[in-house]
Amino acid sequence: WGLKGVGSALGPDCMKHPLTIPGGTRQSPINIQWRDSVYDPFLKPLKISYDPATCLHIWNNGYSFLVEFDDSTDRSIIDGGPLENQYRLKQFHFHWGAINDWGSEHTVDCKFYPAELHLVHWNAVVYPTFEEAVMEGDGLAVIGVFLKLGARHEGLQTLVDALPAVKHKDTVIEFDVFDPSCLMPSCPDYWTYAGSLTTPPLTESVTWIIKKQPIEVDEDQLEAFRMLLFTSDGEEEKRMVDNFRPLQPLMNRTVRSSFQ
Numbered sequence: 001w002g003l004k005g006v007g008s009a010l011g012p013d014c015m016k017h018p019l020t021i022p023g024g025t026r027q028s029p030i031n032i033q034w035r036d037s038v039y040d041p042f043l044k045p046l047k048i049s050y051d052p053a054t055c056l057h058i059w060n061n062g063y064s065f066l067v068e069f070d071d072s073t074d075r076s077i078i079d080g081g082p083l084e085n086q087y088r089l090k091q092f093h094f095h096w097g098a099i100n101d102w103g104s105e106h107t108v109d110c111k112f113y114p115a116e117l118h119l120v121h122w123n124a125v126v127y128p129t130f131e132e133a134v135m136e137g138d139g140l141a142v143i144g145v146f147l148k149l150g151a152r153h154e155g156l157q158t159l160v161d162a163l164p165a166v167k168h169k170d171t172v173i174e175f176d177v178f179d180p181s182c183l184m185p186s187c188p189d190y191w192t193y194a195g196s197l198t199t200p201p202l203t204e205s206v207t208w209i210i211k212k213q214p215i216e217v218d219e220d221q222l223e224a225f226r227m228l229l230f231t232s233d234g235e236e237e238k239r240m241v242d243n244f245r246p247l248q249p250l251m252n253r254t255v256r257s258s259f260q
């Protein structure tokens with residue numbers, strides 16, 4: 001529909017996948033301007049307690065690869081930080097670039113990282129299902145961790161070794177013991193702000209908790225992400241890269257920091 005390119009901006013296409021949602025006031029991702037963030041002494045340390053046995057499988061959903069967890073009980077949870085309730089871990093996934101100059105969704109002082117990890121949790125104290133929590137302002141809590149190029153990450157390697165088995169869209173592999181806390185940086189410092197999912201339905205239901213300190217991964221590990229495909233087996237291959245959403249306006253929001 002419409003001229004190539006123009007159509008995507010003006011024609012009906014943009015009605016299908018708008019870059020910004022009409023009426024959105026708390027969209028993600030955003031640039032975190034360090035000097036504009038406000039230290040909040042009332043922010044608590046983030047408490048993370050994951051049970052590695054709740055890990056279920058790895059799934060290539062055609063947008064990223066998700067490591068999914070059994071969220072039928074409170075065995076893998078986060079609490080504290082900016083949160084009023086404990087939240088249950090449902091899945092984690094990554095966003096990354098075709099090259100190391102970009103790939104993260106959030107930026108810090110306009111700096112991109114080569115990749116960003118998202119650990120997705122939902123408020124099972126207040127909402128009966130994940131699907132309902134997705135629609136509520138305090139429904140989800142996502143921990144964002146930046147990945148930077150450096151030393152090989154031994155904990156990530158077990159995940160990297162499994163990726164060839166989920167090369168194509170809609171492939172799944174059993175993955176039944178993994179402790180995502182090995183992907184956390186040692187420094188407890190974080191920023192937090194009210195935001196949204198960064199993929200459709202882009203609902204404004206996420207309390208974002210962005211760790212200040214990145215974790216290090218090596219080039220081979222980033223390349224392993226880049227050999228995944230957006231496409232299903234038998235389709236013309238499209239490498240899964242640059243699966244990050246453009247930066248969104250801060251609008252009337254303050255980013256708080258847990259550190260001075």
Ligand SMILES: NS(=O)(=O)c1ccc(C(=O)NCC(F)(F)F)cc1
Pocket residue numbers: 118120134142196197198199200201
């Ligand atoms: N990239 S992100 O913001 O962490 C992100 C986290 C979770 C989802 C998700 O579960 N979508 C499926 C749903 F909820 F049914 F819509 C999408 C994006």
Ligand SMILES: [Zn+2]
Pocket residue numbers: 093094095118198
């Ligand atoms: Zn994400």
